[in-house]
Amino acid sequence: MTVVASEVDSSTDVLDALEAESIHIIREVLAEFERPGLLFSGGKDSVVVLHLLAKAVAPARVPIPVVHVDTGHNFDEVIAFRDATVERYGLNLVVGSMQEYIDDGRLRENADGTRNRLQTRVLLDTIEQNKFDVVFGGARRDEDKARAKERILSLRDEFGGWDPRNQRPEVWSLYNGRHAAGWHVRAFPISNWTERDIWAYIERERIQLPPIYFAHEREVFEREGMIRAVTPVSQPNDDEPVLTRTVRYRTVGDASCTGAVLSEARTVPEVLDELALSTLTERGATRADDRISAAAMEDRKKEGYF
Amino acid sequence: MAHGLFRLATAGSVDDGKSTLVGRLLHDAKAILADSLDDIRRVSAERGFGGDEPALDLALVTDGLRAEREQGITIDVAYRYFTTPARSFILADCPGHVQYTRNTVTGASTADAAVVLVDARNGVVEQTRRHLGVLGLLRVPQVIVAVNKMDLAGWDRGVYEGIRADVEAVAVELGISALSVIPVSALDGDFVVDRGASAPWYTGPTLLELLETLPVVVEQHVPRLDVQLVIRPQGALQPGYDAEEFRDFRGYAGTVSGGSLRVGDAVQVLSAGRPYAASVKGLRSTTGPVEAAHVGDAVVVELDTDIDIARGDTIVAGELPEPVREFAAEVCLLSDVPVTPGQRVLIKHGAQVVQAKVEGIDHVLRVSDFSKHPADRLGLNDLGLVRLRTAVPLAVTDYRDSRAAGSFLLIDPQDGTTLAAGMIESDAGAAHGAAAGRGVPEHAAA
Numbered sequence: 073m074t075v076v077a078s079e080v081d082s083s084t085d086v087l088d089a090l091e092a093e094s095i096h097i098i099r100e101v102l103a104e105f106e107r108p109g110l111l112f113s114g115g116k117d118s119v120v121v122l123h124l125l126a127k128a129v130a131p132a133r134v135p136i137p138v139v140h141v142d143t144g145h146n147f148d149e150v151i152a153f154r155d156a157t158v159e160r161y162g163l164n165l166v167v168g169s170m171q172e173y174i175d176d177g178r179l180r181e182n183a184d185g186t187r188n189r190l191q192t193r194v195l196l197d198t199i200e201q202n203k204f205d206v207v208f209g210g211a212r213r214d215e216d217k218a219r220a221k222e223r224i225l226s227l228r229d230e231f232g233g234w235d236p237r238n239q240r241p242e243v244w245s246l247y248n249g250r251h252a253a254g255w256h257v258r259a260f261p262i263s264n265w266t267e268r269d270i271w272a273y274i275e276r277e278r279i280q281l282p283p284i285y286f287a288h289e290r291e292v293f294e295r296e297g298m299i300r301a302v303t304p305v306s307q308p309n310d311d312e313p314v315l316t317r318t319v320r321y322r323t324v325g326d327a328s329c330t331g332a333v334l335s336e337a338r339t340v341p342e343v344l345d346e347l348a349l350s351t352l353t354e355r356g357a358t359r360a361d362d363r364i365s366a367a368a369m370e371d372r373k374k375e376g377y378f
Numbered sequence: 379m380a381h382g383l384f385r386l387a388t389a390g391s392v393d394d395g396k397s398t399l400v401g402r403l404l405h406d407a408k409a410i411l412a413d414s415l416d417d418i419r420r421v422s423a424e425r426g427f428g429g430d431e432p433a434l435d436l437a438l439v440t441d442g443l444r445a446e447r448e449q450g451i452t453i454d455v456a457y458r459y460f461t462t463p464a465r466s467f468i469l470a471d472c473p474g475h476v477q478y479t480r481n482t483v484t485g486a487s488t489a490d491a492a493v494v495l496v497d498a499r500n501g502v503v504e505q506t507r508r509h510l511g512v513l514g515l516l517r518v519p520q521v522i523v524a525v526n527k528m529d530l531a532g533w534d535r536g537v538y539e540g541i542r543a544d545v546e547a548v549a550v551e552l553g554i555s556a557l558s559v560i561p562v563s564a565l566d567g568d569f570v571v572d573r574g575a576s577a578p579w580y581t582g583p584t585l586l587e588l589l590e591t592l593p594v595v596v597e598q599h600v601p602r603l604d605v606q607l608v609i610r611p612q613g614a615l616q617p618g619y620d621a622e623e624f625r626d627f628r629g630y631a632g633t634v635s636g637g638s639l640r641v642g643d644a645v646q647v648l649s650a651g652r653p654y655a656a657s658v659k660g661l662r663s664t665t666g667p668v669e670a671a672h673v674g675d676a677v678v679v680e681l682d683t684d685i686d687i688a689r690g691d692t693i694v695a696g697e698l699p700e701p702v703r704e705f706a707a708e709v710c711l712l713s714d715v716p717v718t719p720g721q722r723v724l725i726k727h728g729a730q731v732v733q734a735k736v737e738g739i740d741h742v743l744r745v746s747d748f749s750k751h752p753a754d755r756l757g758l759n760d761l762g763l764v765r766l767r768t769a770v771p772l773a774v775t776d777y778r779d780s781r782a783a784g785s786f787l788l789i790d791p792q793d794g795t796t797l798a799a800g801m802i803e804s805d806a807g808a809a810h811g812a813a814a815g816r817g818v819p820e821h822a823a824a
Contacts, residue, residue: 085382086466091664095676096633099606103689103729127664128676131619131627132611160617213457220456236454241480241712243487243799244785245633246726250794264468266459351412 087273094261097224098128101259104249105206111378112138114150114282115324117210120270121262123279137164141195143187144171145305145326153282168198186329192376196232206257209378214266218370224263230254232376267354268347275340284321287335292317298331322354387470387485390495391505395526399564400471401436406571409460455485464590479759480712482512483799491520491592498531502544508745514552519595522558529563533576560585596673599636599780601695604728605687607631609678629678630687635782639695640670646698649691651771653698656681690730692773701771706763706806709798714758715790727786733769777801
């Protein structure tokens with residue numbers, strides 16, 4: 073009943089297989105849950121998940137809202153991109169605003185002014201208030217040691233917490249979305265994609281991204297070996313000179329803790345060439361929040377981070 | 379179907395050096411970037427790894443959780459990704475201890491190949507038999523046994539040959555047909571990616587050479603698609619789709635799990651236990667209309683008739699498996715909730731979830747030698763043959779013919795816990811417990 077195919081190769085094959093697997097997962101989640109949402113930051117991974125969602129239901133419209141946990145520390149270009157994307161797909165946008173939480177005292181600003189870790193509270197409240205029983209996310213297992221351990225359908229308890237020691241096994245392509253009342257699920261359909269797969273797919277599918285992913289001139293300063301943009305939420309100290317550099321971003325996060333990389337890559341093929349030569353991981357190069365400890369991501373995920 | 383993507387799982391007992399082997403494979407295949415390597419170098423030095431000659435503790439590559447690093451053990455399956463000019467790999471690194479069976483099943487259920495570690499000093503031990511038995515039961519197409527720590531056995535050819543003979547004998551007994559045995563040192567790196575100079579007598583491939591050239595086995599069962607979603611936009615179309623053309627569009631979305639479906643094919647649809655005839659009017663892939671769809675493709679099917687088809691229904695080109703309400707299956711318990719006769723469960727098979735009852739337990743397998751013993755319950759990590767009865771007929775297929783159509787989950791109806799992974803044995807079902815008298819599992823057929 074089986075045949076052996078011995079021909080090897082072609083990266084198109086890899087993208088086809090990853091795309092099909094992701095769409096299979098997305099369709100299972102759409103069918104098995106009552107109220108799904110898509111966590112959408114405007115970053116490349118959530119943009120790819122949205123593209124896959126549209127393919128999974130085509131020609132029908134994307135049937136679920138997109139959810140943005142807005143830290144208030146955004147790059148303007150990303151917010152503009154978010155709104156244009158929502159418009160283009162005809163989506164409902166749900167925003168959880170951290171600024172509101174800070175303004176009315178539900179959250180206190182961290183001493184260092186970064187807000188990444190604080191967003192967990194806003195995320196969990198937004199999930200609860202909208203009665204989402206599942207939210208899609210663009211997390212990939214190649215991003216981080218803790219993410220390498222997470223299931224594609226990740227159960228979260230009533231506090232949104234993740235228990236890495238007690239995960240539901242996932243076998244074959246059978247995804248079990250059932251869960252106890254009050255719990256919810258985080259669904260990660262692009263778990264098996266690498267950063268390189270994402271960029272190759274963006275190129276193949278001609279997917280639009282926020283312009284900060286491509287080389288541009290920007291006023292920056294250096295802190296702890298990372299290149300930070302000068303923005304209203306990230307200002308240089310007196311001993312940190314402001315320089316004009318040609319940079320781009322590998323991830324989209326808070327302007328207050330996301331670093332840029334020096335780059336001349338102005339197109340997707342140029343980004344792919346640059347990645348082939350890079351000796352730094354995506355998050356290691358650009359995310360200050362992951363540098364706190366070897367288990368920074370794990371600790372945040374146990375609290376309910378996405 | 380993609381041949382460029384290769385899924386790999388590992389299995390090995392505690393302290394066989396499995397994390398180190400995976401770390402070595404990734405390191406020597408240059409799949410670890412500089413900042414991750416710096417981190418590993420720093421932690422290795424802090425711990426004094428290697429004594430007077432500081433070395434890299436490559437187990438740190440995969441042991442990412444806080445508790446894993448603190449205790450030096452692997453807690454759960456970790457997924458790693460690496461690419462060589464020949465292939466892209468998805469590697470499921472499965473821990474070898476405590477919840478061994480459950481983790482091995484998780485990592486190996488979709489694997490194209492599995493690597494089992496044997497410690498050269500200990501040879502084939504009970505855990506080796508257990509891992510090989512589970513891989514045989516899951517029908518992992520290729521099994522590689524890495525005889526590790528050959529450096530500690532003085533690269534003695536006789537040691538390797540002895541273990542190889544033992545492994546081959548066990549594999550025959552457990553029904554594993556495609557087997558390779560490689561001597562390696564994960565610590566030093568010999569025969570993982572590079573050959574090294576330790577064993578001129580070994581002329582076979584290195585681990586990576588083997589992984590790059592093993593064939594991908596594609597199941598070519600009867601063309602089949604389990605309907606995941608009914609797509610009926612009724613005017614709510616995505617931008618760019620013509621309202622007139624898609625006014626009455628009704629498509630059935632799913633993944634092709636065997637053979638190829640073509641426009642014009644006569645098909646049978648199994649809906650709520652009843653078969654209906656139809657033919658394929660159109661196929662849409664992720665790129666638009668296509669003439670054919672193959673194993674693994676996520677597509678949307680249009681049919682020529684107005685049957686009321688729902689999620690969970692099955693579309694088959696060719697002969698529909700006889701829908702049954704009773705069948706037998708080998709199950710592996712994945713949770714600490716036991717399975718007992720009379721228990722009400724849910725079965726997830728294909729894209730449907732149906733009510734079912736455990737009618738009986740024929741036997742529990744003693745995993746060390748795969749001998750069969752009577753049992754009145756199955757507990758965590760147990761493997762055993764159960765008989766099940768479902769509320770509606772299911773188009774099941776023997777697992778030996780199709781990993782996709784022959785597998786299912788048992789789910790706890792109360793809180794949704796995944797109780798067990800199941801593999802259908804069509805010939806065991808009819809004979810009401812006769813299987814208890816059978817000899818070695820018949821999945822031995824290659």
